[in-house]
Amino acid sequence: MSVFFFILMLWGQAPVARAEEIPYRLLRADLPKPGERFKETEFAVSIDRGLSRSAIEGLICRILVKENPPKSDRLTIRIFLGLTEYIPPPVESESEETAADSHQVAWYVWNPSLPRVRGRLVLMKDADGNPLDQWQSQEFNHPRVCRLPQ
Numbered sequence: 161m162s163v164f165f166f167i168l169m170l171w172g173q174a175p176v177a178r179a180e181e182i183p184y185r186l187l188r189a190d191l192p193k194p195g196e197r198f199k200e201t202e203f204a205v206s207i208d209r210g211l212s213r214s215a216i217e218g219l220i221c222r223i224l225v226k227e228n229p230p231k232s233d234r235l236t237i238r239i240f241l242g243l244t245e246y247i248p249p250p251v252e253s254e255s256e257e258t259a260a261d262s263h264q265v266a267w268y269v270w271n272p273s274l275p276r277v278r279g280r281l282v283l284m285k286d287a288d289g290n291p292l293d294q295w296q297s298q299e300f301n302h303p304r305v306c307r308l309p310q
Contacts, residue, residue: 182207184239187246192232196310201232201291204246205239207265213296216266218280221306228309235270235302241289265289270302 184205203223211219219238220248226256229235240246240263281300285291302308 172282182211182215182222184219184223189227192230199232200234201229201248202236203227206243207239207241210241210265210287212287213283216283217300217305220268220302224302224306224308233273237241237268238264239266241285268300
């Protein structure tokens with residue numbers, strides 16, 4: 161019986177539980193339109209303080225639980241620090257730096273049709289909000305990690 165309580169206690173430590181403490185502001189939500197062949201969902205959120213990688217993973221889970229996006233062919237979540245408004249750059253200037261770039265903390269992309277690594281989390285700032293010399297790109301699989309409603 162004590163093993164059951166230990167497992168239950170560990171389950172409560174999942175990223176979703178910790179993420180409830182992290183407030184975020186939804187700056188933009190682009191959801192798929194009816195009839196689109198390629199369904200793409202994109203969120204842009206702002207936080208008030210720097211976060212560790214595990215806290216960012218928890219925040220991604222919280223965003224997905226709270227915003228409950230429809231099933232998509234591609235999911236993108238952009239996390240910014242202290243940004244009040246997000247205006248995506250025009251498609252032709254994707255490679256140019258935008259005003260929001262200096263505020264970007266992390267970027268998550270999920271594409272289930274890709275082989276092997278379907279989810280990629282890129283960190284641009286450390287837990288204190290300082291820019292990283294080299295961005296950190298690691299696999300993150302939200303369907304496996306997050307406890308999402310069915």
